[in-house]
Amino acid sequence: MSTDWGTHLAHRAARIQPSLRLDLDPLLTDPGTIYLGGGTPPVECLPIDRLAEAARQVWAELDPATLYYDETPGHRPLRELIAARMRRRGAEVDPDNILITAGAQQGIDLVARLLLNPGDRVVIEEPGYFGGFQVFDHYEAQYLTVPVDDEGIVPEALARALDTSPRPKFIYTVATFQNPTGVTGSPARRREILALAREFGVPVVEDDPYGELWFERDPGPLRALDPDVIYIGTFSKTLAPALRMGWVAAPQELMRLLIDAKEAVDIQSDRMMQRTVVQVCADGWLDAHLDQARAVYRARWEAVRAALERAMPPGVRWTEPEGGYFFWVTLPDGIDTSALLPECAAAGVVYLPGSLFYPDMRPSASLRIGFSTLPPEDLTLGIERLGQVFHGALAG
Numbered sequence: 001m002s003t004d005w006g007t008h009l010a011h012r013a014a015r016i017q018p019s020l021r022l023d024l025d026p027l028l029t030d031p032g033t034i035y036l037g038g039g040t041p042p043v044e045c046l047p048i049d050r051l052a053e054a055a056r057q058v059w060a061e062l063d064p065a066t067l068y069y070d071e072t073p074g075h076r077p078l079r080e081l082i083a084a085r086m087r088r089r090g091a092e093v094d095p096d097n098i099l100i101t102a103g104a105q106q107g108i109d110l111v112a113r114l115l116l117n118p119g120d121r122v123v124i125e126e127p128g129y130f131g132g133f134q135v136f137d138h139y140e141a142q143y144l145t146v147p148v149d150d151e152g153i154v155p156e157a158l159a160r161a162l163d164t165s166p167r168p169k170f171i172y173t174v175a176t177f178q179n180p181t182g183v184t185g186s187p188a189r190r191r192e193i194l195a196l197a198r199e200f201g202v203p204v205v206e207d208d209p210y211g212e213l214w215f216e217r218d219p220g221p222l223r224a225l226d227p228d229v230i231y232i233g234t235f236s237k238t239l240a241p242a243l244r245m246g247w248v249a250a251p252q253e254l255m256r257l258l259i260d261a262k263e264a265v266d267i268q269s270d271r272m273m274q275r276t277v278v279q280v281c282a283d284g285w286l287d288a289h290l291d292q293a294r295a296v297y298r299a300r301w302e303a304v305r306a307a308l309e310r311a312m313p314p315g316v317r318w319t320e321p322e323g324g325y326f327f328w329v330t331l332p333d334g335i336d337t338s339a340l341l342p343e344c345a346a347a348g349v350v351y352l353p354g355s356l357f358y359p360d361m362r363p364s365a366s367l368r369i370g371f372s373t374l375p376p377e378d379l380t381l382g383i384e385r386l387g388q389v390f391h392g393a394l395a396g
C-alpha cells in the first residue's frame with residue numbers, strides 16, 4: 001500500500017501555493033509573443049566576463065580551508081563592502097550587523113522564521129510581492145493588508161491595521177520602486193510610515209532589491225531613516241539572480257538568532273561565490289556597471305511611458321516609477337486582467353495580471369509591466385498590442 005501523504009503533511013504544507021500561482025507557459029508557445037512579465041536583469045546587463053574572470057581568480061588563489069564549513073554570517077570582506085555601500089546610501093550599518101543569505105528570498109524567510117508564530121498577523125502591501133506572501137504562508141501567518149497608492153503604503157490604512165489587537169508582528173514593505181507598482185514614497189510619506197510603526201511598536205521589514213536602480217536620484221532606503229528597520233538586500237538585480245547572494249542588515253539584538261537560523265537552514269552561503277562577488281565589485285567596478293545598467297533601464301522605461309501614452313484608451317492609468325523594473329497599469333473598475341490575458345496572448349503579448357499580487361488572488365483591473373528584460377522596440381510593440389485589446393475590451 002502506498003503512503004497517503006495527505007495525512008502526513010504539516011499544517012503549513014496544506015497552505016502552500018504552487019510556484020507563481022499561475023501557469024503562463026501555454027500562453028507563451030508562440031516565439032513571436034512579447035512577454036512583459038519579466039523581473040530580472042536582461043542578458044546585456046549580466047556581467048558574464050567579469051564574473052567568469054573573478055570566479056577563475058578566486059578558484060586559482062583558493063586557500064583549501066575555504067572549502068570547509070565556516071563563516072556562517074558571511075565572508076567578512078563582502079559584509080564590509082555591503083556595509084560601505086549601505087552607508088553611502090545613508091544607512092549607518094556595521095559589517096557585524098550583516099548576515100549573508102541565499103538571495104533576498106532567504107532573508108525574508110529567516111526574518112519570518114524568527115518573528116512569526118502560527119496565526120500571527122503581518123502587515124503587507126496590497127498589491128505586494130507574492131514571493132513574500134509565499135514565505136509568510138509557510139509560517140501560517142494571517143494578513144492585514146494596506147493599500148499602496150502613488151507613494152506606497154497609505155498611512156491612514158496603516159494606522160488602522162496597526163491599531164488592532166493582537167498587534168501585527170511586523171510590516172513587510174518594498175518601499176523603493178515597489179514590486180509590482182514601481183512606486184516610491186516621498187520623504188514625508190516615509191517618515192509618516194516609520195512614525196506610525198514606532199507609535200504602535202511594530203517593526204518594519206524593508207525588502208529592497210531595486211533601490212540601487214534609480215534613474216535620476218537615489219531615494220535611499222527606509223533603513224537610512226530608522227536604525228530599527230530590518231533591511232533585506234540582494235545582488236540579484238545588480239549582478240545576477242543565479243548567484244543567490246543577498247543579505248539581511250538587522251539590529252544587534254537579532255543577529256545571533258539570525259545567524260543561528262541561517263546555520264540551521266543551510267549552514268552558510270557559498271563561500272566561493274561570496275569571494276567572487278567581492279572580486280567582481282573591486283575597484284569601483286559595480287558603480288560603473290550600475291551606471292550602464294541604469295542607462296539601459298531608463299531607455300526601456302521611456303519607451304514604455306511613451307507607448308502607454310500613445311496606445312492606451314482613455315480611462316487607463318499607470319504609475320510613474322522613478323527606477324526599478326515595473327509599471328502598474330490599471331484599467332477601469334470591473335475589468336479583470338486575468339480574464340483578458342488569453343485575448344492578449346492571442347494578440348501576441350503576455351503580462352502578469354494584478355490578481356497575482358493580492359494574497360487572496362482576487363480579480364484585479366491592474367497588471368504589471370516589467371520593462372527590464374526587453375529592448376525598447378519590443379516593449380513598444382507589446383504595449384501597442386495591449387492597447388488594441390484594451391480598446392476593444394473598453395468599447396465592448
Ligand code: PMP
Pocket residue numbers: 039102103104105106129131174179207209233234235236241245246
Ligand atoms: N523581494 C522582491 C520584492 C523581489 O522582487 C524579488 C525578486 N523577484 C525578491 C525579493 C527575491 O530576490 P532574490 O533573488 O534576491 O532572492
